Amino acid sequence: MSRRPFPTQRRHTLFFLDQIRDFAPVHLDTEVDATALVAARRRAKEAGARRSVVAHVVHAAAGVLARHPEANSAIQGRLEPELATYDTVSAKVTLDRVFDGRRVVLATVIPELERASLADVQAHLDRVAAQDPDSSPEFAPIRALRALPWREALDRFRSAAGQLELRPAVTGTFSVTSLGHTAVDGFHSVGGTTVTLGVGRIADRPVARDGAVVVAPVLRLSLTFDHRVIDGAEAAEVLTEIKDALEAVR
Template sequence: MTGRPFPTQRRHTLFFLDQIRDFAPVHLDTEVDATALVAARHRAREAGPRRSVVSYVVHAAAGVLAKHPQANAAIHGRLDPRVATFDTVSAKVTLDRVLDGQRVVLATVIPGLEHAGLAEIQEHLDRVAAQDPDTAEEFAAIRQLRRLPFQEALDRFRTAAGLLERRPGTTGTFSVTSLGHRAVDGFHSVGGTTVTLGVGRITDRPVVRDGAVAVAPVLRLSLTFDHRVIDGAEAADVLTEIKDALEAVPA
Protein backbone atom coordinates (compact mmCIF):
# COMPACT_ATOMS: atom_id res chain seq x y z
CA MET A 1 0.00 0.00 0.00
CA THR A 2 1.16 3.51 -0.82
CA GLY A 3 -0.30 6.46 1.06
CA ARG A 4 -0.18 10.09 -0.03
CA PRO A 5 -1.65 13.40 1.09
CA PHE A 6 -5.01 14.41 -0.33
CA PRO A 7 -4.33 16.31 -3.59
CA THR A 8 -4.84 20.04 -3.12
CA GLN A 9 -6.15 20.25 -6.69
CA ARG A 10 -9.26 18.37 -5.49
CA ARG A 11 -9.68 20.31 -2.25
CA HIS A 12 -12.72 22.21 -3.61
CA THR A 13 -14.47 18.89 -4.29
CA LEU A 14 -13.83 17.73 -0.73
CA PHE A 15 -15.28 20.98 0.63
CA PHE A 16 -18.27 20.75 -1.69
CA LEU A 17 -19.07 17.22 -0.49
CA ASP A 18 -18.91 18.51 3.07
CA GLN A 19 -21.38 21.26 2.18
CA ILE A 20 -24.01 18.97 0.64
CA ARG A 21 -24.23 16.60 3.61
CA ASP A 22 -27.34 18.53 4.68
CA PHE A 23 -29.14 17.71 1.44
CA ALA A 24 -32.19 15.45 1.40
CA PRO A 25 -31.87 14.12 -2.16
CA VAL A 26 -34.60 12.30 -4.06
CA HIS A 27 -33.90 10.95 -7.55
CA LEU A 28 -36.16 10.90 -10.61
CA ASP A 29 -35.39 9.83 -14.15
CA THR A 30 -37.00 9.75 -17.56
CA GLU A 31 -36.25 8.96 -21.20
CA VAL A 32 -36.27 11.67 -23.85
CA ASP A 33 -37.03 10.84 -27.47
CA ALA A 34 -34.04 12.70 -28.90
CA THR A 35 -35.09 12.53 -32.57
CA ALA A 36 -35.71 16.29 -32.80
CA LEU A 37 -32.62 17.08 -30.73
CA VAL A 38 -30.32 14.97 -32.91
CA ALA A 39 -31.79 16.50 -36.06
CA ALA A 40 -31.37 20.04 -34.70
CA ARG A 41 -27.73 19.37 -33.81
CA HIS A 42 -27.11 17.96 -37.30
CA ARG A 43 -28.65 21.01 -38.95
CA ALA A 44 -26.60 23.32 -36.74
CA ARG A 45 -23.42 21.43 -37.60
CA GLU A 46 -24.17 21.76 -41.33
CA ALA A 47 -24.73 25.50 -40.88
CA GLY A 48 -21.45 25.91 -39.01
CA PRO A 49 -21.98 26.41 -35.26
CA ARG A 50 -21.56 23.41 -32.97
CA ARG A 51 -24.34 22.74 -30.47
CA SER A 52 -23.70 20.39 -27.55
CA VAL A 53 -26.38 18.28 -25.91
CA VAL A 54 -25.64 20.07 -22.64
CA SER A 55 -26.42 23.46 -24.19
CA TYR A 56 -29.85 22.21 -25.27
CA VAL A 57 -30.51 20.78 -21.80
CA VAL A 58 -29.45 24.04 -20.10
CA HIS A 59 -31.67 26.08 -22.44
CA ALA A 60 -34.70 23.83 -21.97
CA ALA A 61 -34.28 23.62 -18.18
CA ALA A 62 -33.86 27.39 -17.82
CA GLY A 63 -37.15 28.01 -19.60
CA VAL A 64 -38.92 25.52 -17.33
CA LEU A 65 -37.39 26.74 -14.07
CA ALA A 66 -38.32 30.33 -14.90
CA LYS A 67 -41.92 29.11 -14.63
CA HIS A 68 -41.27 27.17 -11.39
CA PRO A 69 -39.87 29.69 -8.89
CA GLN A 70 -40.26 27.26 -5.98
CA ALA A 71 -37.76 24.95 -7.70
CA ASN A 72 -35.51 27.85 -8.72
CA ALA A 73 -34.62 28.32 -5.07
CA ALA A 74 -32.11 27.48 -2.36
CA ILE A 75 -32.08 26.71 1.36
CA HIS A 76 -29.55 27.32 4.10
CA GLY A 77 -29.47 26.56 7.81
CA ARG A 78 -30.52 23.70 10.06
CA LEU A 79 -32.18 25.05 13.20
CA ASP A 80 -33.49 28.23 11.57
CA PRO A 81 -33.49 27.48 7.83
CA ARG A 82 -34.07 30.19 5.23
CA VAL A 83 -35.35 29.57 1.72
CA ALA A 84 -34.59 32.03 -1.07
CA THR A 85 -36.36 32.11 -4.42
CA PHE A 86 -34.52 33.88 -7.21
CA ASP A 87 -35.71 36.26 -9.91
CA THR A 88 -32.93 35.11 -12.22
CA VAL A 89 -32.05 31.67 -13.59
CA SER A 90 -28.45 30.49 -13.79
CA ALA A 91 -26.92 27.09 -14.44
CA LYS A 92 -23.87 25.48 -12.90
CA VAL A 93 -22.34 23.15 -15.50
CA THR A 94 -19.62 20.70 -14.47
CA LEU A 95 -16.42 20.34 -16.48
CA ASP A 96 -13.86 17.54 -16.71
CA ARG A 97 -10.52 19.38 -16.65
CA VAL A 98 -6.90 19.07 -15.59
CA LEU A 99 -5.60 21.39 -12.88
CA ASP A 100 -1.84 21.36 -12.24
CA GLY A 101 -1.56 17.87 -13.68
CA GLN A 102 -4.49 16.41 -11.70
CA ARG A 103 -7.77 15.45 -13.37
CA VAL A 104 -10.54 17.30 -11.50
CA VAL A 105 -14.15 18.35 -11.80
CA LEU A 106 -14.59 22.09 -12.16
CA ALA A 107 -17.69 24.12 -12.87
CA THR A 108 -18.84 27.24 -14.64
CA VAL A 109 -21.97 29.27 -13.93
CA ILE A 110 -23.98 30.59 -16.89
CA PRO A 111 -25.93 33.64 -15.69
CA GLY A 112 -29.07 35.38 -16.92
CA LEU A 113 -30.58 32.34 -18.60
CA GLU A 114 -34.09 33.81 -18.49
CA HIS A 115 -32.89 36.05 -21.34
CA ALA A 116 -30.22 33.84 -22.98
CA GLY A 117 -30.58 32.01 -26.26
CA LEU A 118 -29.00 28.73 -27.27
CA ALA A 119 -26.15 30.46 -29.10
CA GLU A 120 -25.20 32.48 -26.00
CA ILE A 121 -25.18 29.35 -23.85
CA GLN A 122 -22.96 27.50 -26.31
CA GLU A 123 -20.62 30.50 -26.60
CA HIS A 124 -20.17 30.53 -22.82
CA LEU A 125 -19.42 26.81 -22.69
CA ASP A 126 -16.99 27.00 -25.61
CA ARG A 127 -15.19 29.99 -24.09
CA VAL A 128 -14.68 28.25 -20.75
CA ALA A 129 -13.67 24.98 -22.41
CA ALA A 130 -10.87 26.82 -24.21
CA GLN A 131 -9.42 28.28 -21.00
CA ASP A 132 -6.48 26.89 -19.03
CA PRO A 133 -7.56 26.13 -15.44
CA ASP A 134 -4.01 26.86 -14.25
CA THR A 135 -4.21 30.51 -15.37
CA ALA A 136 -7.80 31.48 -16.22
CA GLU A 137 -9.57 34.05 -14.04
CA GLU A 138 -12.65 31.81 -14.16
CA PHE A 139 -10.92 29.38 -11.79
CA ALA A 140 -8.89 31.80 -9.66
CA ALA A 141 -10.97 31.08 -6.54
CA ILE A 142 -10.30 27.35 -6.87
CA ARG A 143 -6.58 27.97 -7.14
CA GLN A 144 -6.70 30.25 -4.09
CA LEU A 145 -8.23 27.45 -2.00
CA ARG A 146 -5.15 25.38 -2.71
CA ARG A 147 -2.80 28.02 -1.31
CA LEU A 148 -4.60 28.60 2.00
CA PRO A 149 -4.15 26.49 5.14
CA PHE A 150 -6.70 23.68 5.12
CA GLN A 151 -9.00 24.95 7.90
CA GLU A 152 -8.97 28.52 6.60
CA ALA A 153 -9.83 27.31 3.11
CA LEU A 154 -12.68 25.16 4.48
CA ASP A 155 -14.06 28.05 6.55
CA ARG A 156 -14.01 30.38 3.54
CA PHE A 157 -15.77 27.80 1.39
CA ARG A 158 -18.47 27.25 4.03
CA THR A 159 -19.01 30.98 4.47
CA ALA A 160 -19.37 31.58 0.74
CA ALA A 161 -21.72 28.62 0.36
CA GLY A 162 -23.96 29.96 3.12
CA LEU A 163 -24.67 33.30 1.44
CA LEU A 164 -28.04 32.73 -0.24
CA GLU A 165 -27.97 36.05 -2.06
CA ARG A 166 -24.78 35.01 -3.87
CA ARG A 167 -25.97 31.57 -4.94
CA PRO A 168 -27.05 32.51 -8.51
CA GLY A 169 -23.52 33.66 -9.27
CA THR A 170 -21.50 31.15 -7.26
CA THR A 171 -23.41 27.85 -7.55
CA GLY A 172 -26.18 28.63 -10.02
CA THR A 173 -29.87 28.17 -9.31
CA PHE A 174 -29.77 24.70 -10.90
CA SER A 175 -27.04 22.31 -11.99
CA VAL A 176 -26.33 20.23 -15.08
CA THR A 177 -23.77 17.45 -15.17
CA SER A 178 -23.12 15.12 -18.09
CA LEU A 179 -21.34 11.81 -18.55
CA GLY A 180 -22.85 11.23 -21.98
CA HIS A 181 -19.46 11.36 -23.69
CA ARG A 182 -18.89 7.79 -22.46
CA ALA A 183 -20.98 4.62 -22.31
CA VAL A 184 -23.09 5.91 -19.40
CA ASP A 185 -26.83 5.53 -19.90
CA GLY A 186 -27.91 7.41 -16.80
CA PHE A 187 -26.79 8.50 -13.34
CA HIS A 188 -27.86 10.67 -10.41
CA SER A 189 -25.86 13.48 -8.87
CA VAL A 190 -26.25 16.15 -6.19
CA GLY A 191 -24.97 19.40 -7.64
CA GLY A 192 -25.41 21.64 -4.62
CA THR A 193 -28.60 23.19 -6.00
CA THR A 194 -32.25 22.33 -5.39
CA VAL A 195 -32.45 20.77 -8.85
CA THR A 196 -29.62 18.85 -10.53
CA LEU A 197 -29.96 17.31 -13.99
CA GLY A 198 -27.85 14.30 -14.96
CA VAL A 199 -27.33 13.81 -18.70
CA GLY A 200 -26.48 10.37 -20.06
CA ARG A 201 -25.58 9.33 -23.57
CA ILE A 202 -27.92 9.34 -26.57
CA THR A 203 -28.22 5.88 -28.06
CA ASP A 204 -30.71 4.03 -30.27
CA ARG A 205 -33.43 2.23 -28.31
CA PRO A 206 -36.82 0.69 -29.08
CA VAL A 207 -39.71 3.13 -28.63
CA VAL A 208 -43.43 2.82 -29.19
CA ARG A 209 -44.99 5.20 -31.71
CA ASP A 210 -48.63 4.98 -32.75
CA GLY A 211 -48.83 1.50 -31.31
CA ALA A 212 -45.81 0.17 -33.20
CA VAL A 213 -42.25 -0.42 -32.05
CA ALA A 214 -39.62 1.72 -33.74
CA VAL A 215 -35.95 2.51 -33.16
CA ALA A 216 -35.10 6.07 -32.12
CA PRO A 217 -32.28 7.96 -30.41
CA VAL A 218 -33.07 8.14 -26.70
CA LEU A 219 -31.52 10.34 -24.02
CA ARG A 220 -31.63 9.23 -20.38
CA LEU A 221 -32.21 12.28 -18.19
CA SER A 222 -32.27 12.31 -14.39
CA LEU A 223 -33.36 14.96 -11.92
CA THR A 224 -32.21 14.99 -8.30
CA PHE A 225 -34.06 17.41 -6.03
CA ASP A 226 -33.61 18.59 -2.47
CA HIS A 227 -36.73 17.45 -0.61
CA ARG A 228 -36.25 20.19 1.95
CA VAL A 229 -37.15 22.78 -0.70
CA ILE A 230 -39.70 21.12 -2.99
CA ASP A 231 -41.79 17.97 -3.07
CA GLY A 232 -41.97 15.17 -5.60
CA ALA A 233 -44.97 16.50 -7.51
CA GLU A 234 -43.20 19.79 -8.28
CA ALA A 235 -40.01 17.98 -9.25
CA ALA A 236 -41.96 15.61 -11.51
CA ASP A 237 -43.59 18.59 -13.24
CA VAL A 238 -40.18 20.17 -13.83
CA LEU A 239 -38.64 16.99 -15.26
CA THR A 240 -41.65 16.30 -17.49
CA GLU A 241 -41.66 19.83 -18.86
CA ILE A 242 -37.92 19.66 -19.60
CA LYS A 243 -38.48 16.36 -21.39
CA ASP A 244 -41.32 17.90 -23.43
CA ALA A 245 -39.15 20.91 -24.34
CA LEU A 246 -36.27 18.70 -25.52
CA GLU A 247 -38.60 16.55 -27.60
CA ALA A 248 -39.97 19.70 -29.28
CA VAL A 249 -36.63 21.34 -30.13
CA PRO A 250 -37.34 23.52 -33.19
CA ALA A 251 -35.59 23.13 -36.50
Protein backbone atom coordinates in the same frame (compact mmCIF):
# COMPACT_ATOMS: atom_id res chain seq x y z
CA MET B 1 -0.26 0.21 1.60
CA SER B 2 0.95 3.74 1.10
CA ARG B 3 -0.35 7.01 2.55
CA ARG B 4 -0.09 10.49 1.18
CA PRO B 5 -1.69 13.89 1.80
CA PHE B 6 -4.99 14.57 0.08
CA PRO B 7 -4.28 16.23 -3.31
CA THR B 8 -4.79 19.98 -3.13
CA GLN B 9 -6.09 20.01 -6.71
CA ARG B 10 -9.23 18.21 -5.46
CA ARG B 11 -9.77 19.98 -2.15
CA HIS B 12 -12.65 22.05 -3.60
CA THR B 13 -14.50 18.78 -4.32
CA LEU B 14 -13.99 17.60 -0.76
CA PHE B 15 -15.20 20.97 0.58
CA PHE B 16 -18.26 20.78 -1.68
CA LEU B 17 -19.16 17.29 -0.44
CA ASP B 18 -18.87 18.54 3.12
CA GLN B 19 -21.17 21.46 2.27
CA ILE B 20 -24.02 19.29 0.95
CA ARG B 21 -24.23 16.81 3.84
CA ASP B 22 -27.64 18.20 4.84
CA PHE B 23 -29.05 17.69 1.35
CA ALA B 24 -32.15 15.43 1.28
CA PRO B 25 -31.97 13.87 -2.20
CA VAL B 26 -34.77 12.21 -4.11
CA HIS B 27 -34.05 10.87 -7.59
CA LEU B 28 -36.27 10.90 -10.67
CA ASP B 29 -35.49 9.83 -14.22
CA THR B 30 -37.06 9.82 -17.65
CA GLU B 31 -36.31 9.05 -21.28
CA VAL B 32 -36.27 11.77 -23.90
CA ASP B 33 -37.07 10.93 -27.52
CA ALA B 34 -34.02 12.71 -28.96
CA THR B 35 -35.10 12.59 -32.62
CA ALA B 36 -35.73 16.33 -32.81
CA LEU B 37 -32.64 17.09 -30.73
CA VAL B 38 -30.35 15.04 -32.98
CA ALA B 39 -31.85 16.68 -36.08
CA ALA B 40 -31.41 20.17 -34.62
CA ARG B 41 -27.78 19.51 -33.77
CA ARG B 42 -27.18 18.15 -37.28
CA ARG B 43 -28.72 21.26 -38.87
CA ALA B 44 -26.59 23.49 -36.66
CA LYS B 45 -23.45 21.60 -37.65
CA GLU B 46 -24.32 21.91 -41.34
CA ALA B 47 -24.66 25.66 -40.78
CA GLY B 48 -21.23 25.79 -39.16
CA ALA B 49 -22.44 26.09 -35.55
CA ARG B 50 -21.86 23.83 -32.56
CA ARG B 51 -24.83 22.97 -30.34
CA SER B 52 -23.96 20.45 -27.63
CA VAL B 53 -26.48 18.28 -25.82
CA VAL B 54 -25.52 20.00 -22.56
CA ALA B 55 -26.24 23.42 -24.06
CA HIS B 56 -29.69 22.23 -25.15
CA VAL B 57 -30.42 20.79 -21.68
CA VAL B 58 -29.27 23.98 -19.92
CA HIS B 59 -31.36 26.18 -22.21
CA ALA B 60 -34.48 24.00 -21.92
CA ALA B 61 -34.16 23.68 -18.14
CA ALA B 62 -33.66 27.41 -17.68
CA GLY B 63 -36.98 28.13 -19.36
CA VAL B 64 -38.73 25.59 -17.16
CA LEU B 65 -37.12 26.81 -13.91
CA ALA B 66 -38.18 30.37 -14.73
CA ARG B 67 -41.78 29.08 -14.65
CA HIS B 68 -41.20 27.14 -11.41
CA PRO B 69 -39.79 29.65 -8.90
CA GLU B 70 -40.21 27.22 -5.99
CA ALA B 71 -37.73 24.90 -7.69
CA ASN B 72 -35.45 27.85 -8.46
CA SER B 73 -34.85 28.33 -4.74
CA ALA B 74 -32.38 27.40 -2.01
CA ILE B 75 -32.53 26.62 1.69
CA GLN B 76 -30.25 27.51 4.59
CA GLY B 77 -30.29 26.61 8.27
CA ARG B 78 -31.68 23.83 10.45
CA LEU B 79 -33.30 25.26 13.57
CA GLU B 80 -34.68 28.33 11.79
CA PRO B 81 -34.45 27.47 8.07
CA GLU B 82 -34.76 30.17 5.46
CA LEU B 83 -35.76 29.84 1.82
CA ALA B 84 -34.51 32.13 -0.92
CA THR B 85 -36.43 32.23 -4.21
CA TYR B 86 -34.39 33.81 -6.98
CA ASP B 87 -35.56 36.19 -9.68
CA THR B 88 -32.72 35.05 -11.94
CA VAL B 89 -31.87 31.61 -13.30
CA SER B 90 -28.27 30.43 -13.48
CA ALA B 91 -26.79 27.00 -14.19
CA LYS B 92 -23.75 25.36 -12.68
CA VAL B 93 -22.27 23.04 -15.31
CA THR B 94 -19.61 20.53 -14.33
CA LEU B 95 -16.43 20.19 -16.38
CA ASP B 96 -13.93 17.35 -16.70
CA ARG B 97 -10.58 19.16 -16.74
CA VAL B 98 -6.89 18.75 -15.90
CA PHE B 99 -5.74 21.08 -13.13
CA ASP B 100 -2.03 21.19 -12.29
CA GLY B 101 -1.50 17.76 -13.82
CA ARG B 102 -4.45 16.06 -12.11
CA ARG B 103 -7.82 15.21 -13.64
CA VAL B 104 -10.51 16.95 -11.59
CA VAL B 105 -14.11 18.12 -11.67
CA LEU B 106 -14.45 21.87 -12.09
CA ALA B 107 -17.55 23.93 -12.79
CA THR B 108 -18.71 27.08 -14.50
CA VAL B 109 -21.82 29.13 -13.72
CA ILE B 110 -23.83 30.49 -16.65
CA PRO B 111 -25.70 33.57 -15.36
CA GLU B 112 -28.99 35.26 -16.28
CA LEU B 113 -30.32 32.38 -18.34
CA GLU B 114 -33.80 33.88 -18.37
CA ARG B 115 -32.41 36.26 -21.02
CA ALA B 116 -30.00 33.89 -22.76
CA SER B 117 -30.44 32.20 -26.11
CA LEU B 118 -29.20 28.72 -26.96
CA ALA B 119 -26.32 30.37 -28.85
CA ASP B 120 -25.42 32.37 -25.72
CA VAL B 121 -25.28 29.19 -23.63
CA GLN B 122 -23.08 27.44 -26.18
CA ALA B 123 -20.77 30.46 -26.44
CA HIS B 124 -20.23 30.42 -22.67
CA LEU B 125 -19.48 26.70 -22.64
CA ASP B 126 -17.09 26.99 -25.59
CA ARG B 127 -15.27 29.94 -24.02
CA VAL B 128 -14.72 28.10 -20.75
CA ALA B 129 -13.70 24.87 -22.52
CA ALA B 130 -10.93 26.77 -24.30
CA GLN B 131 -9.43 28.13 -21.07
CA ASP B 132 -6.54 26.66 -19.09
CA PRO B 133 -7.50 26.05 -15.43
CA ASP B 134 -3.89 26.70 -14.42
CA SER B 135 -3.94 30.30 -15.65
CA SER B 136 -7.36 31.57 -16.76
CA PRO B 137 -9.35 34.12 -14.70
CA GLU B 138 -12.38 31.80 -14.80
CA PHE B 139 -10.68 29.40 -12.39
CA ALA B 140 -8.76 31.92 -10.28
CA PRO B 141 -10.95 31.25 -7.19
CA ILE B 142 -10.05 27.54 -7.31
CA ARG B 143 -6.35 28.37 -7.55
CA ALA B 144 -6.66 30.82 -4.67
CA LEU B 145 -8.45 28.20 -2.56
CA ARG B 146 -5.68 25.72 -3.21
CA ALA B 147 -3.01 28.18 -2.08
CA LEU B 148 -4.56 28.71 1.37
CA PRO B 149 -3.94 26.62 4.47
CA TRP B 150 -6.49 23.79 4.72
CA ARG B 151 -8.61 25.20 7.56
CA GLU B 152 -8.66 28.71 6.11
CA ALA B 153 -9.61 27.35 2.68
CA LEU B 154 -12.46 25.30 4.17
CA ASP B 155 -13.80 28.27 6.14
CA ARG B 156 -13.68 30.51 3.09
CA PHE B 157 -15.48 27.93 0.94
CA ARG B 158 -18.18 27.45 3.56
CA SER B 159 -18.66 31.19 3.89
CA ALA B 160 -19.09 31.75 0.16
CA ALA B 161 -21.28 28.69 -0.49
CA GLY B 162 -23.41 29.28 2.57
CA GLN B 163 -24.68 32.76 1.73
CA LEU B 164 -28.08 32.57 0.07
CA GLU B 165 -27.65 35.87 -1.75
CA LEU B 166 -24.45 34.62 -3.41
CA ARG B 167 -25.82 31.29 -4.59
CA PRO B 168 -26.79 32.35 -8.16
CA ALA B 169 -23.24 33.52 -8.86
CA VAL B 170 -21.30 30.94 -6.84
CA THR B 171 -23.25 27.68 -7.23
CA GLY B 172 -26.03 28.54 -9.71
CA THR B 173 -29.73 28.05 -9.04
CA PHE B 174 -29.69 24.62 -10.72
CA SER B 175 -26.99 22.21 -11.83
CA VAL B 176 -26.27 20.15 -14.93
CA THR B 177 -23.74 17.34 -15.09
CA SER B 178 -23.15 15.06 -18.05
CA LEU B 179 -21.45 11.74 -18.72
CA GLY B 180 -23.05 11.45 -22.13
CA HIS B 181 -19.69 11.43 -23.91
CA THR B 182 -19.11 7.94 -22.44
CA ALA B 183 -21.05 4.66 -22.45
CA VAL B 184 -23.07 5.78 -19.40
CA ASP B 185 -26.81 5.51 -20.04
CA GLY B 186 -27.94 7.41 -16.97
CA PHE B 187 -26.92 8.43 -13.45
CA HIS B 188 -27.96 10.60 -10.52
CA SER B 189 -25.91 13.39 -8.99
CA VAL B 190 -26.23 15.96 -6.21
CA GLY B 191 -25.01 19.29 -7.50
CA GLY B 192 -25.60 21.36 -4.38
CA THR B 193 -28.63 23.09 -5.86
CA THR B 194 -32.30 22.25 -5.32
CA VAL B 195 -32.45 20.69 -8.79
CA THR B 196 -29.61 18.77 -10.46
CA LEU B 197 -29.93 17.25 -13.92
CA GLY B 198 -27.86 14.22 -14.91
CA VAL B 199 -27.36 13.76 -18.66
CA GLY B 200 -26.54 10.34 -20.07
CA ARG B 201 -25.67 9.35 -23.60
CA ILE B 202 -27.98 9.35 -26.60
CA ALA B 203 -28.36 5.82 -27.92
CA ASP B 204 -30.67 4.09 -30.39
CA ARG B 205 -33.41 2.21 -28.51
CA PRO B 206 -36.79 0.64 -29.29
CA VAL B 207 -39.59 3.22 -29.01
CA ALA B 208 -43.34 2.73 -29.35
CA ARG B 209 -44.94 5.07 -31.91
CA ASP B 210 -48.52 4.80 -33.13
CA GLY B 211 -48.78 1.23 -31.87
CA ALA B 212 -45.56 0.10 -33.56
CA VAL B 213 -42.04 -0.42 -32.24
CA VAL B 214 -39.39 1.63 -34.03
CA VAL B 215 -35.76 2.46 -33.33
CA ALA B 216 -35.07 6.05 -32.28
CA PRO B 217 -32.34 7.99 -30.49
CA VAL B 218 -33.13 8.20 -26.76
CA LEU B 219 -31.57 10.38 -24.10
CA ARG B 220 -31.65 9.26 -20.47
CA LEU B 221 -32.21 12.27 -18.23
CA SER B 222 -32.34 12.29 -14.44
CA LEU B 223 -33.40 14.91 -11.92
CA THR B 224 -32.28 14.90 -8.31
CA PHE B 225 -34.09 17.33 -6.03
CA ASP B 226 -33.70 18.50 -2.45
CA HIS B 227 -36.84 17.33 -0.66
CA ARG B 228 -36.36 20.04 1.97
CA VAL B 229 -37.18 22.68 -0.64
CA ILE B 230 -39.76 21.10 -2.95
CA ASP B 231 -41.92 18.00 -3.08
CA GLY B 232 -42.07 15.22 -5.64
CA ALA B 233 -45.01 16.57 -7.62
CA GLU B 234 -43.23 19.86 -8.32
CA ALA B 235 -40.00 18.08 -9.26
CA ALA B 236 -41.86 15.66 -11.52
CA GLU B 237 -43.51 18.56 -13.35
CA VAL B 238 -40.12 20.22 -13.84
CA LEU B 239 -38.60 17.06 -15.31
CA THR B 240 -41.63 16.45 -17.52
CA GLU B 241 -41.53 19.99 -18.90
CA ILE B 242 -37.80 19.74 -19.61
CA LYS B 243 -38.42 16.45 -21.45
CA ASP B 244 -41.19 18.07 -23.48
CA ALA B 245 -39.01 21.06 -24.34
CA LEU B 246 -36.15 18.84 -25.54
CA GLU B 247 -38.51 16.73 -27.65
CA ALA B 248 -39.84 19.91 -29.28
CA VAL B 249 -36.45 21.42 -30.18
CA ARG B 250 -36.31 22.92 -33.64
